[in-house]
Amino acid sequence: MKTNAIQSIKGFKDILPSEIKYYKYIEKIIFDISNQYAINELRLPFIEKSELFMKSIGDNTDIVNKEMYNFIDKNGESICLRPEGTASVVRSVIEHNLVYDRGLKKQKYMYYGPMFRHEKPQKGRYRQFNQFGIEYFGFSDTNSDLELIILGGHVFDKLGLKNIKLHINSLGDKNDKKKYAGIVTKFFTSIKSKLDDYQLNTLNKNPLRLLDSKKDNIKDILEQIPTMTDTLSNESKTRFNILLDKLDAIGIDYILDNSIVRGLDYYNDTVFEWRDMSLGSQNAVCAGGRYDSLVQNTGGNDVPAIGFAMGIERIVELIKNIDISFDEQQFVIPIISTLAETESYGVELATSLRHRYPYLSFYATDSSASLSSQTKSALKINDTFIILITNENIKDKSITVRMKENKMNDTILTNDELIKLMDKSYG
Ligand code: ATP
Ligand code: MG
Numbered sequence: 001m002k003t004n005a006i007q008s009i010k011g012f013k014d015i016l017p018s019e020i021k022y023y024k025y026i027e028k029i030i031f032d033i034s035n036q037y038a039i040n041e042l043r044l045p046f047i048e049k050s051e052l053f054m055k056s057i058g059d060n061t062d063i064v065n066k067e068m069y070n071f072i073d074k075n076g077e078s079i080c081l082r083p084e085g086t087a088s089v090v091r092s093v094i095e096h097n098l099v100y101d102r103g104l105k106k107q108k109y110m111y112y113g114p115m116f117r118h119e120k121p122q123k124g125r126y127r128q129f130n131q132f133g134i135e136y137f138g139f140s141d142t143n144s145d146l147e148l149i150i151l152g153g154h155v156f157d158k159l160g161l162k163n164i165k166l167h168i169n170s171l172g173d174k175n176d177k178k179k180y181a182g183i184v185t186k187f188f189t190s191i192k193s194k195l196d197d198y199q200l201n202t203l204n205k206n207p208l209r210l211l212d213s214k215k216d217n218i219k220d221i222l223e224q225i226p227t228m229t230d231t232l233s234n235e236s237k238t239r240f241n242i243l244l245d246k247l248d249a250i251g252i253d254y255i256l257d258n259s260i261v262r263g264l265d266y267y268n269d270t271v272f273e274w275r276d277m278s279l280g281s282q283n284a285v286c287a288g289g290r291y292d293s294l295v296q297n298t299g300g301n302d303v304p305a306i307g308f309a310m311g312i313e314r315i316v317e318l319i320k321n322i323d324i325s326f327d328e329q330q331f332v333i334p335i336i337s338t339l340a341e342t343e344s345y346g347v348e349l350a351t352s353l354r355h356r357y358p359y360l361s362f363y364a365t366d367s368s369a370s371l372s373s374q375t376k377s378a379l380k381i382n383d384t385f386i387i388l389i390t391n392e393n394i395k396d397k398s399i400t401v402r403m404k405e406n407k408m409n410d411t412i413l414t415n416d417e418l419i420k421l422m423d424k425s426y427g
Contacts, residue, residue, distance in 0.1 A: 003340045008143070010121055010127070011118075011119075011121035011127030012126070012127055013126060013128075019316065021326050022316045022319050023130075023312065023316065024321065024326075025159075025319065025326055026132075026159065026266075026312060026315055026316065026319065026325065027112065027193055028312075029155060029158045029159055030110075030112060030155060031112075032133045032152065033154055033155055033158060034134070034241050034301055034353050035078075036112045036154075037108065037147070037151055038108065038110065039108040039109065039110045039134060040107070040109055040110070041109070041110050041111065041112075042089060042092060042109045042110070042111050043111070043113070043114075044085070044088045044089065044092055044111060045080070045082075045088070046081060046082055046113070046114065046116075047079050047080065047081060047082065048068060048079065048080060048082055048091065049077065049078065049079055049080075050068065050078040050079060050088075050112040051068050051078070051081040052087050052298075053068060053082075053083060053084070054090070054105060055298065056086075056087040056090065056264075056266055056294055056297065056298055057077040057083075057087060057264045057265060057266065058206075058264060058265025060107070060205040060265075060339050061206065061263050061264055061265065062119075062263055063083045063117065063263065063264070064085065066118070066119070066246065067083055067117035067118050068080050068081075068083055068117070068118070068189070069081035069083070069116045069118055071116075071308075077377060080116075081116035082115055082116065083115055083117045084115055084131070084208060084264075085111050085113075085115065085133040085135075085309060085310065086133065086135060086266075086291065086294070086309070087286065087294075087298070087306055088111075089109055089111060089133070089135045089137075089171055089307075090294055090295055090298045090305075091135060091192045091298060091301070093107070093109070093295070094295065094298060094300035094414045097230075097338065099137040099138055099295065099300070099301075099303050100136075100300065100301040100303060104137075104138045104186075104301075104303060105137075105138060106134075106137065106138035106139055106317070107137045107138060108134070108135070108136050108137070109134070109135050110132070110133065110134050110135075111131075111133050111135075112130070112131070112132045112133075112134070113131070114128050114129065114130050114131075115129060115130070115131050116128050118287070119221065121411070122282070123282060124280070124281075124282030124311075124313065124314050124317065124423060125282055125317070126277055126313060127295075127311045129161065129311060129312070130253065130311075130312035131310060131311060131312065132309070132310045132312060133307060133308065133309040133310070134148060134288075134308055135305060135306075135307035135308055136148060136305060136306050136307060137201065137295070137303050137304075137305045138303055138304065139304060139305075139306065140292065140304035140307075142239060142242045142243040142246060142270075143246075144288060144306055145243050145270045145290070145306055146243065146246050146247065146250070146292065148288065148306055148308060149166065149247065149252065149272065150250070152166075152286055152288075152308060152310070153166070153252060153276055154200045155310070156274065156285075157321065159318075160319075160322050160324060161276070161315070161318050161319070161322070163276050163277070163278060164274050164275065164276045164318075165253070165254075165274070165275055165276070165277075166252065166253065166254040166255065166274055167254070167255045167257035167259075167260050167269050167272060167273045167274070167275055168192070168244075168247075168254045168255070168256060168257065168258065168260065168270070168271070168272040169228060169229070169258060169259075169260035169261070169272070170228065170229055170236060170237075170239075170240040170269050171228065171255055171261070171262070171267055171268055171269060171271055171272055171289070172228070172232040172233055172236035172237075172268065172269060173233060173235070173236055173268055173269070174233070174293070175226075175233065176231060176232050176233050176236055176270065177208070177268065178284070178335070179231055179333075180208070180231045181207050181208055182351065183225075183226060184208060184211065184225065184230060184259055185203060185207045187221075187226075188207065188210060188218075188221075189203070189224050190204050191221060194218065194221070194243055195217070195218070196215075196217065199213065199215070199217075199218065206263075208261040209263060210222075211225075211228075211258060211259050212260070212261055212263075213263045214281060216335050216424070219424045221257060221258070224260075225258075225259040228258055228261075229256070229258075229356070236269055239269060240270065241271065241404065243270060244256075254272075257273075258273060260273055260415055262289055265401055266291040266293070266294040266297070267289040267290065267291055268289075268290050268291065268292050268293065269289070269290045269292070270289050270290050270306065271288070271289035271290075271319060272287070272289060272308075273287045273288075274286040274310075276286075276314075276318055278318070278321075279314055279318070280400075281289045282314065284314075285310060285311055285315055285318070286308055286310040286311070287308060287309060288306070288307050288308025288309060289306065289308075290305070290306045291305050291306070291307070292304040292305060293334070293335060295303075299304070329360050330359070330360070330361055331360060331361070331382070331385075331426070332361040332362070332363050332376070332381050332382055333353075333361070333363070333382060333385055333386070333387060334361050334362075334363050334364075334365055334378035334382055334386050335349065335350050335362055335363065335364045335365070335386075335388075335389065336365050336367075336374040336375060336378050336388045336389070337364070337367045337388070337389040337390075338366065338367070338371050338374070338377060338388075338389070338391070339390070339391060339394065340391065343391075343394060344364060344377055345389055345393070345394050346364060346367060346389045347364070348366055348403070349387070349389060349399065350362050351384075353422075356422075357422065357427070359365055359426075360426055363378075363381055365377055365378055382403075383408075384403065385403055385404070385407070386400070386401065386402040386403070387399060387400070387401055387418075388400040388401070388402060388410070393412075397414075397415065398412050398413060398415075399412070399413050399414075399415065399418045400412055400413075401413055401418065401421070
């Protein structure tokens with residue numbers, strides 16, 4: 001690369017063909033499974049009004065505080081690149097009356113696409129990354145929590161990822177959350193001298209966030225603090241226990257984890273993360289929970305909801321370490337042509353074969369290169385079946401093929417013979 005060449009922006013990465021296969025593999029599984037659960041897709045804008053996220057996610061959260069890509073548009077409006085999907089989905093379902101029309105409509109939606117956060121780029125953390133998310137609207141009973149968790153597990157199972165563990169917790173209702181935040185504040189205030197400046201600020205603004213701190217200076221303290229589930233109201237405690245019983249009954253393993261507090265304001269009751277410890281400190285691959293008051297707080301009706309978002313880049317990292325055979329490692333047939341510049345016979349043949357065999361891939365080698373260099377690159381792609389067109393072939397409209405069965409020697413075929421041969425093998 002020349003030193004003065006323009007480079008991509010820090011934290012934004014190109015996805016090259018060598019990685020695309022992982023994305024496609026994951027995307028197919030995601031869309032197939034969403035379909036199995038009768039979930040409809042929403043495709044939403046990448047840019048929204050900044051206030052949408054400020055109001056829903058909460059002022060004292062990492063996303064709103066420091067990670068949002070805010071801009072003033074040419075017409076003076078504050079807009080931003082979406083940092084997450086849930087608030088956009090909620091905006092959309094209210095705007096299009098998808099979940100309430102003179103009564104509650106139960107709906108399930110999924111989305112897939114890029115999110116943008118201005119955070120410190122590092123392994124598993126990019127400024128543009130992809131999320132697959134699911135949102136269930138109108139469902140309040142624990143069976144919807146259960147189904148969503150099953151769905152997440154189904155995706156990981158289908159991907160062949162065996163070491164992802166479900167961590168679960170309950171935040172209770174608004175009052176429970178407030179009460180517990182009070183307990184946490186009191187606890188940490190009593191040991192204030194042990195906290196660093198960042199933690200003191202968190203203690204002030206969003207004390208529950210101290211619970212998912214990975215810093216060593218408060219590790220021991222976190223083990224002594226009473227758990228959130230101890231403080232829950234009877235209603236939330238019962239609800240949570242019903243869900244755990246259902247998970248037990250169905251055989252889904254989980255870890256009760258008091259560090260799952262979720263950074264965003266809108267969550268209540270069930271919250272969970274799926275983690276794979278092999279990823280190091282950015283080990284959450286999926287996170288979600290209930291957000292029963294968000295639709296109403298965003299200007300809609302009182303519609304309970306639950307959802308999750310999966311981070312695709314972290315899943316790609318995991319997929320790279322397992323043995324998978326990719327569908328798209330399909331049969332590519334090279335077509336070598338050594339024709340005069342004025343001839344288009346090779347292109348015509350490739351075109352008609354592409355129409356006849358839509359699932360096959362044909363790769364025309366560089367016809368301006370020598371026969372030996374074209375043969376070399378053709379063999380790299382496919383060492384069992386190669387099509388070759390020479391000036392001799394043009395004269396009698398024939399085709400030369402080299403097949404393994406024939407020890408890759410030249411075999412001259414008519415067009416009909418080629419079709420017959422290919423129909424037998426690939427038709
Ligand atoms: P973290 O604690 O890792 O910052 P988060 O709570 O900010 O996660 P969510 O907003 O819940 O993450 O997003 C859901 C998932 O999206 C995460 O579990 C993770 O897999 C992925 N994700 C979040 N931020 C990034 C990022 N900057 N780069 C890559 N993936 C990300
Ligand atoms: Mg984050």
